Amino acid sequence: MRVSDGLILAVPKGRLLTQLLPLMARVGIEPELDFHNEKTRRLSFKTNMEGLTLIRVRSFDVATFVAFGGAHLGVTGHDTLLEFDYPEVYAPLDLRIGRCRLSLAEPVELAAKDDPLRWSHVRIATKYPQATRRYFATRGVHAECVKLSGAVELAPSLGLCQRIVDLVESGQTLKENGLVEVELIADITARLIVNRAAWKTQSAELDVLVDRFQSVINGAKT
């Protein structure tokens, strides 16, 4: 397939990428070899599809690049979309990879006597302050958030915040830090996202790509 006008697809660094690459291969997208070179400082890569360029950025930045038109489409977790809530981002497709959940967790000993339904104010360390505030506001709870960009699970034991909101996959990291989930905020999977303006101006090319992803997700032959 040739993407005549040139499309930019933003993909996320990290764990999600290892699940995404096989899916992209089934869609027919193969990045150039240097993409797999762990030492490269490059951020932008060609693919086997003429006119389709990949950029590899952090998951949060995938949403921002797509929202502001720096990329036409991208793959990022539903957690990112919840956090930013960009009106310019359209998320047509659940890719059914990167499955995890956004949960509130706290120390085991606190959870034994705590009742989230009785909170009116709560202090939370998280990478997702906006999503967390919004979620608790619907229940009338004021969530005062301390924004961290990582190492969130350290916050309770170091006395920064008793409670955290974070992505949970197996629960192993929580367990190792003496924490337990007390409330599920959202089930998370990766989504294919598209810039709304591009969706109008380059609909033919974007449609073809989105349809191919859709067919692969549905298990149909492409």
Next chain:
Amino acid sequence: MRVSDGLILAVPKGRLLTQLLPLMARVGIEPELDFHNEKTRRLSFKTNMEGLTLIRVRSFDVATFVAFGGAHLGVTGHDTLLEFDYPEVYAPLDLRIGRCRLSLAEPVELAAKDDPLRWSHVRIATKYPQATRRYFATRGVHAECVKLSGAVELAPSLGLCQRIVDLVESGQTLKENGLVEVELIADITARLIVNRAAWKTQSAELDVLVDRFQSVINGAKT
């Protein structure tokens, strides 16, 4: 030296750490061996000083952990302090490592005809939206910032934002992306930072550590 009550020192992941470790060694702080194991998922490490624990987190999170009392002291770049401007963080010491600058850059062809002194409104992609807005506000310029967590140098060529504010060391990354510095916002070095409340309640122990760093910086024998 024994740190009787227990102190947490937050150190930043990444490039700055390679300059920091020799300096810490001269201060007399040696992390446990597992700290150097690149595959470890641990975030917290013992040291040769009884009672002194290291946590290794992102540079931005060093400031947050120290500000909220999750760590007693830390090492982070002046850029981080400019961005967060935490009143709870005291920065007594310039460590004279991690030297770089926070600069505004734009494409070479734009710079040829652009005059920053004539701006009234400017759109900027950056990891430092608060520091950028504050800097330009003092000149009466409204800076509308698009927050990215990395890959900032990609923003101009992808049409996200013509101008960026980012850390510049050698200038090589800018050059590779067809960008040129047009304004210096701040000279940056790493700072030793201390939580103000801890500085009062555990002043004896913190004083000893800060003095040791000071002596090493001054080139005196310790």
